[in-house]
Amino acid sequence: MLNKPFNISKLTLFTIDDLLIQFMSGLKNDLLLRTLRGEQTERIPVWMMRQAGRYLPEYRALREKYGFFERVQNPSLATEITIQPVDLVGVDAAILFSDILVVPQAMGLEVQLIESKGPVLPDPIKTQEDLKRIRVPDVHETLQYVFDAIKLTKQELNGRVPLIGFAGAPWTILCYMVQGKGSKTFDEAKAFCYTQPELAHQLLQMITDTTIAYLKAQVKAGVDTVQIFDSWGGLLSKDDFENISLKYIRQIVHALKDETLVIIFAKGAWHSLQSMTETGAQGLGIDWCIEPQTARNFAGPNISLQGNFDPAKLLSPIPVIQKEVKQMLTSFGKGRYIANLGHGILPNVPVDHARAFVDTVKTFNL
Ligand code: 1CP
Numbered sequence: 302m303l304n305k306p307f308n309i310s311k312l313t314l315f316t317i318d319d320l321l322i323q324f325m326s327g328l329k330n331d332l333l334l335r336t337l338r339g340e341q342t343e344r345i346p347v348w349m350m351r352q353a354g355r356y357l358p359e360y361r362a363l364r365e366k367y368g369f370f371e372r373v374q375n376p377s378l379a380t381e382i383t384i385q386p387v388d389l390v391g392v393d394a395a396i397l398f399s400d401i402l403v404v405p406q407a408m409g410l411e412v413q414l415i416e417s418k419g420p421v422l423p424d425p426i427k428t429q430e431d432l433k434r435i436r437v438p439d440v441h442e443t444l445q446y447v448f449d450a451i452k453l454t455k456q457e458l459n460g461r462v463p464l465i466g467f468a469g470a471p472w473t474i475l476c477y478m479v480q481g482k483g484s485k486t487f488d489e490a491k492a493f494c495y496t497q498p499e500l501a502h503q504l505l506q507m508i509t510d511t512t513i514a515y516l517k518a519q520v521k522a523g524v525d526t527v528q529i530f531d532s533w534g535g536l537l538s539k540d541d542f543e544n545i546s547l548k549y550i551r552q553i554v555h556a557l558k559d560e561t562l563v564i565i566f567a568k569g570a571w572h573s574l575q576s577m578t579e580t581g582a583q584g585l586g587i588d589w590c591i592e593p594q595t596a597r598n599f600a601g602p603n604i605s606l607q608g609n610f611d612p613a614k615l616l617s618p619i620p621v622i623q624k625e626v627k628q629m630l631t632s633f634g635k636g637r638y639i640a641n642l643g644h645g646i647l648p649n650v651p652v653d654h655a656r657a658f659v660d661t662v663k664t665f666n667l
Contacts, residue, residue: 330462333394336605336639337562337583346393347662351645352386353398359385369414373399379450380457387462390655394463401469401530405478407443409435425481429500437507440514448522455523466524468516470531471508472546487533494545509549513556526562535569542573554580574599588643593632607639615650619657626661635667
């Protein structure tokens with residue numbers, strides 16, 4: 302009788318078990334974590350990739366005053382930006398405001414963020430000689446500001462929602478370290494892997510070792526789960542993805558498996574969803590170019606899928622967003638599903654459209 306669900310508010314149904322788990326984890330809303338563990342939840346959790354960013358006027362105001370890395374390296378600014386979408390849009394998880402490029406920076410490469418141009422690394426890696434300029438750093442010496450930001454954010458969140466930590470996948474980090482800037486094709490990074498494979502694997506291993514230490518320290522500082530962003534995984538063929546990307550992601554998931562829950566998001570790498578599931582990760586991000594049912598068939602039943610709303614569709618009128626979101630939720634079906642976009646939110650999305658996305662998920666009954 303005690304374990305019958307009962308109403309606490311109009312929206313939520315809790316069982317005594319749910320309440321006990323939530324009490325033990327110190328989180329008032331742990332929908333995301335329970336979904337990753339494959340447990341039943343009263344509704345689908347929702348967050349948005351790049352939710353802390355330029356579509357929010359409150360973020361743009363801080364952007365006027367402080368440089369990008371100033372915002373990233375100052376724990377109280379990073380905390381404020383991390384929490385903005387929780388307060389303003391009502392997402393079920395916070396993701397630490399930082400960037401995947403703090404890793405090459407910590408390894409010894411200069412990284413600049415140039416207004417309207419994106420990231421620039423003026424001295425990229427091209428030769429064996431260049432490799433001598435970088436190292437696997439002590440993450441506490443180089444990235445302590447991230448761990449301080451995590452501790453402060455956890456304090457300020459005060460258990461409202463889980464905090465997601467993250468890092469780039471080694472292949473995606475190599476893309477920037479070799480190409481030196483953003484690119485549609487990352488042709489120089491690919492050529493580097495194809496013409497100097499030994500060097501490429503040395504570099505990928507150094508990035509992997511750094512990332513493992515970095516993510517372990519994020520977990521120790523308090524993040525509740527981590528996401529590995531392989532934004533450029535989809536530029537590789539299935540075989541190359543296995544050899545250049547997944548091999549290293551596997552090492553990372555393996556190193557973290559007893560410490561936290563892991564989500565892999567390899568944009569465009571639909572062909573490898575099954576292999577990614579076999580890494581032991583608990584979540585798989587997917588983009589809008591694969592249908593939910595096809596992704597589920599590839600991934601099997603034992604992993605949570607996350608995605609896959611086309612970010613550009615948030616520019617549609619609100620009633621269209623509501624209709625399309627409901628259609629997406631229906632296609633994914635019940636259980637092991639986290640609502641999200643298929644890539645980062647665009648800077649020109651009106652805040653009330655982002656809120657409509659989140660609210661439609663939160664009020665949806667399957
Ligand atoms: O204010 C600004 O103009 C800076 C824009 C910006 C922001 C808000 C950059 C520069 N990074 C970030 C934050 C960021 N980056 C987060 C914060 C947490 C969140 O809200 O999600 C995260 C998770 C990232 C991760 C990131 N950085 C990725 C992987 C995710 C993705 O979108 O594919 C990548 C590829 C980067 C590199 C990067 N940093 C910034 C930009 C504009 C880019 C992309 C450049 C390119 O297109 O190649």
